[in-house]
Amino acid sequence: MRCTLGVDIGTSSSKGVLVTDDGKILASATRAHEVDRPHTGWVEMDGRVWWDEFVAITRELLAAEPAAQIVGVGVSGMGPCILLADEHDEPVRSAILYGVDTRATAQVTRMTAELGEDEITRIGGSVLTSQAGGPKISWVAEEEPEVWARAARLFMPASWLVRHLTGAYVLDHQSASQVSPLYDIEHERWHDPWWQRYAASIEQPPLAWADEIAGTVTAEAAAATGLPVGTPVITGTIDAWTEAVSVGAHGDGDLMLMYGTTMFLIATGTETLRTASMWTTAGAFAGSRNLAGGLSTSGALTAWLKDLTGDDYPHLLAEAAQSGPGARGLLMLPYFAGERTPIQDPDARGVIAGLTLQHGRGDLYRAALEATALGVRHNVDTMRAAGARIDRIVAVGGGTQGRLWLQVVSDVTGLVQEVPEKTIGASYGAAFLAATAVAPDTAPRIEDWNPIAETITPDPGLAAGYDTLFDRYLRLYAGTADVVHELAADQRGA
Structure with a gap:
């Protein structure tokens, strides 16, 4: 029985499928893990865990189906992450994760001043933000010089697995296009002048497309995994883009909406669109371009409320449904971990407005669902204003299992969402791809592998309403930003 194996290294877990x-999915396996948050604004993970979990997941999958003939291996992972390793491929420090890690704000400011915002946008497509990999590399060089002196190679989760699997x-x-400003998006290559300026001691990784072997x-x-010697392994890419592939949402005019620990949006086209509010990237495939955005919290916010209240999701969802549209006069800003797009404000913080003694946890949970939906609406409006054509929206990720959340997002945004038969995601x-x-x-065609099962209409x-x-959501952020930024500064000091 010919099979491919796919493994994804995510923020809160690693998942694999056979x-x-x-x-047809014959077997699946998961390994939960946690990120480290050693300081306010820092989000890290030990990169060695990625290979350890890949090995464990692969052995579990192969044991579940001993007759499977593995003809290809696919990999993906969260990103953009910055994992620096020495010449022997030993990590020199924990990986610095994507835009949820906001430590490099000083480097963002300095590099923007040195290179010029217009030139950065012309070369790399996007302005520098907490999502950009280049400032995080500079942060290591400036803040941890002993660590930097040992750094020789740059990895992300997928490329780390490829290195261990194939050499x-x-x-x-x-x-690479998210290691801004070190990648030239129009010429699809590293931008040597800026690489030499900011990462000269790091060996440039050769570049390939996600679906290439x-x-x-x-x-x-x-010997480590149980996979046959000589099995082809694809290059792979960042998990959100692989999720878009998993549901066929990577064509011109498609928007993928990923419900996970964070919320991610990818609009696909062929034109390089530039806007200071979003991320312009190369696509997963040659010739494609993306305008992408992401909320720093979504599932992380609902999980926080679940832990805070000590109840489970089914009860909270039932109470949120009972609360009804508008959460009985509550309005929440979902910026509990700062915010990525479109406000690009790492010092944003969560705000709950309108609380009274009559409000309960169901109202809070409803307000959280609506807050993420309002964030999605803000992103979609910004994408369209930048010229993105959005003809079709496909929802994917663990959050699609809850019909209420999907319905709230469609109602708040006015968007029709297609939900595929399988929403297991990037793996x-x-x-x-393999x-x-x-x-x-x-x-194969993804339409045959994973047909649309449901459509959510607003x-x-x-x-x-x-x-x-x-409108109140936008005004609440503008009206509280000064105070919230002062509080964020206090939190950093503490």
Whole structure:
């Protein structure tokens, strides 16, 4: 039985699937993990965990289906992350994670002043923000010189797995385009002048596209994982882009909406669109471009409320449904971990407005769901204002299992969402990419692997009320930003 194996390294867990060549999931496995938050604004993870969990997941999947013939391996992972390793591929420090890690604000400011915002945008596509990899590399060089002196190579989760599986040192174009400002998006290559200025001691990873074969499983990797020697391994990419692949939301005019620990949006086209409020990146495939955005919290916010109240999701969802649209006069800003797009404000913080003694946890939970939906609306409006064509929206991720959250997002945004049959996410997309890479002449179609199962349509009767709430959402941020920024400074000092 011919199968591909896909593994994704996520923020809160690693997931793997074993998939037949017609898209059936034979087995799945998960390993939960936590990120480290040693200081306010820092979010890290020990990169060695990524390979350890890949090995454990792969062995579990192979044991579940001993008759499976593995013909290809797909990998993906959270990003952009900055994992620096020495010449022997030993990490020199924990990986610095994507935009939720906001430590490099001084480097963002300095590099922008040195290079010029217009020139940064012309070369790399996007202004520098907490999402950009370049300032985080500079942070290590400036703040941890002893660590920097040992750094020789740059990895992200997918490329770390590829290195261990095949020995290849490679990074995909999509991931590289988020190591701003070190990548030239128009010429699809590293921008040597700025690489030499900010990362000269780091060996440049050769570049490939996500669906290209990076190499084959070595004897050493086979002994560790149980995979056959010589099995092809794709280059892979960042998990959000692989999730878009998993549901077929990577065509011109598609928008992928990923419900996870954070919320992520990817609009796909062929034109390089530039706006200071969003991220312009290379796509997963040659010739494609993306305008992307992300909320710093979504599932993380609802999980916080669950832990705070000591109840479970089914009860909280039931109470949120009972609360009804508008959460009985509550309005929440979901910026509990700062915010990425479109406000690009690492010092933003959560705000709950309108609280009275009559409000309960169901109202708070409803307000949290509506807050993430209002954040999605803000992002979509900003994408469209920048010229993005959005014809079709596909929802993916663990949050799609809750119908109320999906309905709230459609009601608040006025958007129709398509929900595919399988929403397991990036690991499934990685397995699909591996299947297409090893059989290019008879490559499967994702529409056959994962057809649309449900469509969520907005309630037009709620549009006016949510229009008013969205206006208040924008004004609440503007009206509280000064005080919130002062509080954020106090938190850093503490």
